[in-house]
Each structure stands twice: as C-alpha cells, then as structure tokens.
Amino acid sequence: MFKAIVRAERLQSTLDSVGVLVDECKIHLDEGGIEIRAVDPANVGMVDLSLDADAFESYEADGGLIGVNLVRLQDIAGMADSDQLVELELDEETRKLHISIDGLEYTLALIDPESIREEPDLPDLDLSSTIVIEGRDIDRAVTAADMVSDHIELGVDEADGVFYVKAEGDTDDVHLELDGDDLIDLVAGEASSLFSLDYLQDMNKAIPKDAEVTMELGEEFPVKLHFDIAEGEGAVTYMLAPRIQSN
C-alpha cells in the first residue's frame, strides 16, 4: 500500500537528484518515508537518498518496493507548478502508479524492480578530511573548472588548513582556495583526488545553492557529498569515484 501527497517542487527536486545519475531506479516505500539508492551504469557515481514521511503533506506506506522509469516520472512531475500538490497512489493489482495533479490523471506503468540493477552497499571509506561548504561555493568551483578542463582536483592542505580546487587546461588554469573562515567547518587531513567534471557537474545541478554540504575527501579516494533536502526532512549522499592521476 502506498498513498501520498507531496508538494510538486519537493517531488521534482527529489527526482532530479537521482535522475542526474540514472534513468530508472527502485524506490523503497517504507513506513517512515521513501528511500532510493542507485549507481550509474559505469559504477562511477552513486546516490543514496531518503525523504521522511514528514516531508509529505500526507503519507501512508507499508514497506513496498517499486521500479520506476525516472525520466518519465520527472516529465510528469514537471507538469505541475512548484507549489501545486501531487497525489501518488500505487495500484497493487495492476502494478501502476496513479498520479494526479489538479485534476490531471496520469497512470504510470512500473518497471519490474528485478530488472533494475541491484543496489550496491555504500562502501565504507576512511576519508581523512571533512569540509563543510556552501552549495554556491561548490557551484562556483565546478563552473569555473569546467571552462578550462574536463577534470578537477579537490584537496586539502593540512599544514595551511585550506581546502583547494584546481583545474588545469591546455592553456588556462583555475585555482580556488578556501580557508577556515570561508568554510562552515574544516577538519583537515592530507587529501587530494582528481574527479571527472561530467559527473560533478551533474551532481552540482542537484545541490541547492544555499545547502550546507559536508564533503569528505581522501588521497585518491572517492569523494562523498552529503546535504539535507526538504528542510531537513530528507538527505542526499553522493559518492563519486576518482580519476586515476597521471604522473
């Protein structure tokens, strides 16, 4: 059983933060809220999202699992104005999701969850640095780096206590340093890893500019980006594998 009402904007941003990595996903409809975990086809980027029941205007579920075509569902959700209410109801018999937006009824055929690739466990990583940073600073760094290169180095200089971003292109370079005063918080350890901007750009799109993002970094290790959504009633964690540093 699943029946919920949610503000369109909230649904849209939830779907968008998963949609940047995959086209279809499984959604767990638990009593306390929904949970989505997905990894992109090349095993490079991963998302783990939860949205509590309290984030919905109303919410009833008893622990089901559905598979959805995310692209389709994003299109439907996009039909609504941001403050409109979207009603979702699962028909267990037909395995279809009924969506209604101010009189507009849409019936979405679901995908067999078995046919969607298995959800991986979050790798347990020991990352040396933790940087708490505003979403808009990530946006600045990623946007500037994308002008010169297709990859970006994220690192922490333990001695100087700064978080830095570097992108080196064929002709132009971008460099950004943020110290303890510029950041919300910094637990400095030696860290430096190189990442694909393609992926980071996509993840950046889903990070609200005013969000407080907790970034965990290591030495040639994946990066973790954690932030709250829905005014604290939901959370997203992205994980991105590094590129191999050429020497």
Next chain:
Amino acid sequence: MEYAELVGVYERLADTDSNNEKRDILAETFAEAGDLLPLVVKLVRGRLFAAHQREELGVSSSLTLDAISKSTGVSESALREQWRETGDLGDVAAWAVDNQTQQTLFSESLTVERVHDSIREIASFEGDGSQQRRVDEIAGLLADADPEEARYIVRTALGHMRVGIGEGTIRDAIAVAFLDGSDAAVDAVERAYQVTNDYRVVAETAREEGRDGLEQLDVELFRPVQVMLAEKGESLGEALADAAPDGTAVAEVKYDGARVQIHKHGDEIRLFTRRLEDITEQFPDVVAAVREGVTAESAILDGELVGYTPETVEGDDRDPVPFQRFSQRIKREDGVESMAREVPVVAHLFDCLYDGETLIERPFETRIERLEASFEDVSVRPDEPRAGLEHSRTVRAEVDPQADDEADPPEAVTDLYREALDAGHEGLMIKNPTATYQPGTRVGRMLKVKPTMEPLDLVVSRAIYSEGRRSDWLGRLYLACYDDDAEEFREVGRLSTGYTDEELEELTDRLEELIVSRDGRAVELRPEVVLEVEYEEIQRSEEYDSGYALRFPRFLRRRETLDPTDADSLARVERLYDEQ
C-alpha cells in the same frame, strides 16, 4: 561460468590458424559447458539471435565509442586515434581499459550469463532514450571488465568475433564433443543444422540423444529452412546436360526478385527471406494471397517475390520494376500498405518442402506435384492490396544425355529462355527432377543460366579500410568511369568482393601510395589504378555522380597496362544500361 573462462577460449581460438585445433578447443568447451551449452554455442560465434529472429542489437561504432569512453574516462578523440591504428573496436576497448583514467566505486566479476543477458537486452530497447540505454548497458559491462574481457564484449556487441570460427568448425566440434567425430557424425550434425538452422538445438540434441536424436530432427513450421541454391551454368546446353543425367530436365523462369519461404499453419502465416529474416510485416499483400490461395492446412513453400509496375501487373505483359525499387519494400517499416499498392508483387512458387509431412527427401518431381496440390492461383489486386500467387513458368524437356554441349537445346527450353528475357526476368533455372531438396548447399542439381554483362574497366577514386579480419586493407573501393566530355571521373559504384587476400594486400600497397587525404578510415585517392570489374546489372542511381550504379560488382583483376583515361567511358556505361 565466469566470462573470463570463455575469453580464455576466444584467445586460444584466435591464437591458432589450424582448423583442427580450433575444432578441438571448441569440442572441449562444448563438452564442459553443462547447462550453459546453448549460450556458449551462440557466444562462440558472437551470434545472439538466430537469423530468423527479428531482434537487432542496433549497436553502432559511435555508440560503442561512447560506451568505452563513459566507462574508462578515456576521451573519444584518443579512442578514435587508436581505432585508426588498429581498425578494431575490440582492441580499442582493451587498450582503453588498460589505460583507463576513471576508477569505479565497485566492481563485480562478469559471468557468461550476465554478458549474454545484457547484450541481448540491448535489442529490446525501443523509443526515446534507447540509444542512451544501449550505451549505458555496454558501459556497465565494460566497467567490470579487464582488458581482454572488454575486447570480446565489444566484439560480441558488434557481431564480429575475429576468432576464425565458421559454421563448419561449430559443426565439426559438435560431432567431436558428443558423437564419435567420424564423417558420418559430421554429416548427421550438418543435416540436423540444415533442417533446424539452430546450432543450439543441434548441440543439445547431439548431447542428450546422440545421432538417433539428430536424425529425428526435421523441418518444422515457422523455423525457416536454409534455401537450396543454384550453381551457375555456363550455357543452356551444358546446364541441361548437367541437370538431366537421366534424360529429363525441368526448366523454370528465373525471376529477378527476392527469394521467399512461406510458412503456413491454419491462420498463421510467416514469410522469410533467403537470409532467413522474417519479412511478414512488410508483405501484408502476400499474406492475404497465401490466406486466399494456399489450400493445404500446413505448408512450407519456396518461391520468388517479384515487383511489377501497378499499370501492368494485372495484364499478361507484366513489367518488372528494377530490383532497387522492389527492395524498398523489404526494408520498409512505415507506410507498408501504400507501398504494397505502389509496387504490387507476385509470388512465383516453385517448390514445396512440407505439406503436413516433410518433403525434402523426396524427388523434385514429387515436390512439384505436392506444390500444385497445395495451392490455387490467386490473381493480383493492387488496390486491396493483395499479391498474386502462381506457379513459376515451367517446361519439361527431354535431353539426349549423349549429346555434346554444343548441341541445340530443345526448342521448348530456348523459347522459355527468350520469353523470360523478353519479359525482363533474369534467365532460366534448370533442375533435375529426381533431386532431393538440399538446404543451404549448391549442388549441381539446379543450375541457373543467364546472360552475363561484359566486364568494365574502372578507376579507383576513393577507398575505405575494411572492418574485421581485413581491417588493414583498403577493401571497399569506389569505382569511376571516365567522362570524355568533361574530362573527369564519375563514380559508378562501390566494390568490396572478388579479391583474394593476396590481391587485396597488393592492391592496398599500391593504393596507399595514391592517398590525397584521409578522413577517419576513408581515403581520397589520385585516380590511377584501373580494375576490371564484373557485375550483374547497371541501375539508375542518385548515389553516384555518374547517375548509375553497378549491381553486385566483383573484382576480376587489375589492368596494369591501362591508363586511367583508358577506363570505360560514361557514354559506354549509358549504352550498356540502355541495352540490358
């Protein structure tokens, strides 16, 4: 079974040139395959679908490059550079995985089932975003692959394994793995394959039920049988002598269309091409005619579909449309009905393989009788649209087996030959009335006779490197004739067959000296090399600047003594077109 294990088999196969060794490697692999035997039989040749299953993978080179780039982080320009050097995307994938710049969060080892299921699934993607899903599916496999696995995943997706396995090797390996490997065992496997067209069925049957089981395998409705092929007869006289050792031959009009195998059981009707592709959807008019005219409850009939102009198709003096025009019907997916009205067809039937029981072991004479008993003529109605259904024009001829080749053929045969050519058909088929139906083989029981066109001397203007085994060589050559008036060369077609490896290698060495510019694997050439080329027919074409195209051109030899301007002229091509 780990995919790496199968990759080990591919590598051993690629490492040896000996067919016996290849056979033994395969036999060992088949014997140990257990439940995975049907999968392994398919995967060793990289064919995931039987020819008559309509699925197509739809994996292109550029899509593959996307997937490799996505999973390894190597830029597409670097991949294209490698591709130019090696000519094989499998090798490019192996190189990219070896030099990858992107790490992954997790990796799982690949199993044979996962690789098979993923690649097969690609065929089921349709509509919006299906290209992206194909890229993702292949990228997902490559993300978990080591370099050697990546090489064969890509080759499987593209359908070229490059391990030198033909159908003959599979056949022999099945005979060795599950039977005694004798000639008789090989024959039993061969026969079983000819009637089933499916080595998965053959391999499992050989393993479970041995040679007796194989002999029980038979022609089955809706599983197309390989068609019997004709040899080329040098002349009418010779063909008659070859096909009629007992003094009688059957001569039939050889129509210029597409071979069709019609399967019918009750209301269910399916049509297959000579290459065993299902074309039922493209020919609703033929389905209607079969429903109307085939009276047998079940039947497999062999014939030729010919397209005629709508104005003439209902009369006695029908005008066939050029093959090119007709072939649009085979490729057509939209507007099938209106196309059926524009290019109405007649199915000319000439053989019956099944009419409730299999007939392939019966003599041709009996099969013709059964054919005639199984259907009634249907007249063509382009408006409905409904195709025509009729027996091929046929005569029986008594031939003196002692007569030499030069003797005049019986008048009935020469009359039919002239009639066929006058009506715009290809020539005649000469058949032995006692011969059984031999699927998939050219045996001297059936000969085609038709006038051949004079060869042309043409200049090579551009070329493209081949794919697959011959990828180091310029195997696709654009041919041009000489336009005296404009003093320029005009292209008339593209050649890609007829040369031996040796000839092609030599030709490539010579052509590479003439390269003016390169674009990927295509090169512009100084027009200097002249080749003698034979072909079936000259057609009108907008694809080439001469306005003509050669149909089925084949390489004969290089004309080293000719200057490019000695090549045949555009005027001559025009004249040959008018005369044919």
